[in-house]
Amino acid sequence: MSEPIETCLVVVTRTLEGRTHLLLGEKLRGFGQGRMVVPGGKVDPGETPRRAAARELFEETSLRVNEADLDARGVVTFAFPDGGGVDMRVHVFVTDAAEGEPADSDELLVTWAPVDALPTSRMWPDNVHWLPVALARGFDEATFTYAADGATLASHTGI
Numbered sequence: 001m002s003e004p005i006e007t008c009l010v011v012v013t014r015t016l017e018g019r020t021h022l023l024l025g026e027k028l029r030g031f032g033q034g035r036m037v038v039p040g041g042k043v044d045p046g047e048t049p050r051r052a053a054a055r056e057l058f059e060e061t062s063l064r065v066n067e068a069d070l071d072a073r074g075v076v077t078f079a080f081p082d083g084g085g086v087d088m089r090v091h092v093f094v095t096d097a098a099e100g101e102p103a104d105s106d107e108l109l110v111t112w113a114p115v116d117a118l119p120t121s122r123m124w125p126d127n128v129h130w131l132p133v134a135l136a137r138g139f140d141e142a143t144f145t146y147a148a149d150g151a152t153l154a155s156h157t158g159i
């Protein structure tokens with residue numbers, strides 16, 4: 001596999017009406033367009049994953065977060081050995097300290113989803129595996145390998 005692209009994802013939690021919610025967004029363009037995704041994106045050259053996470057969260061949702069309030073919960077590799085996507089190495093952060101109200105951007109249509117009723121059929125199939133672990137305690141390194149269609153999860157290790 002060629003060097004994976006360094007990316008980050010930010011899982012923002014907030015209690016709304018007594019229930020824990022996650023911030024998701026319908027992806028409007030790029031890889032995974034049409035899916036409900038966790039905000040995030042590519043780490044720029046010279047940028048730390050943590051810095052990228054705070055920047056991407058703001059760019060995509062208008063929420064602000066101090067870098068120190070981002071909890072690093074693990075690194076996930078998404079691999080597409082038979083095509084259908086570009087391999088990514090994703091730094092996963094969780095925070096309950098994002099400030100402001102989320103707003104739509106040209107990348108995402110944002111929505112709060114109850115953690116116990118996530119729209120899993122519209123999310124990446126790997127999310128049901130790593131999201132609960134990231135929220136509960138974190139993990140070290142995990143890998144999710146996709147089939148040639150770029151959408152069917154073929155196997156996973158590390159979680």
Ligand SMILES: Nc1[nH]c(=O)nc2c1ncn2[C@H]1C[C@H](O)[C@@H](COP(=O)(O)OP(=O)(O)OP(=O)(O)O)O1
Nearest residue numbers: 007008029030031032040041042078088124126127
């Ligand atoms: N299997 C998967 N599960 C998941 O939860 N997120 C995935 C994923 N595969 C890719 N991603 C995420 C990681 C990253 O946030 C995003 C990459 O999409 P893009 O290539 O459109 O990059 P960006 O949205 O960062 O675009 P730029 O604005 O050019 O950086 O998709």
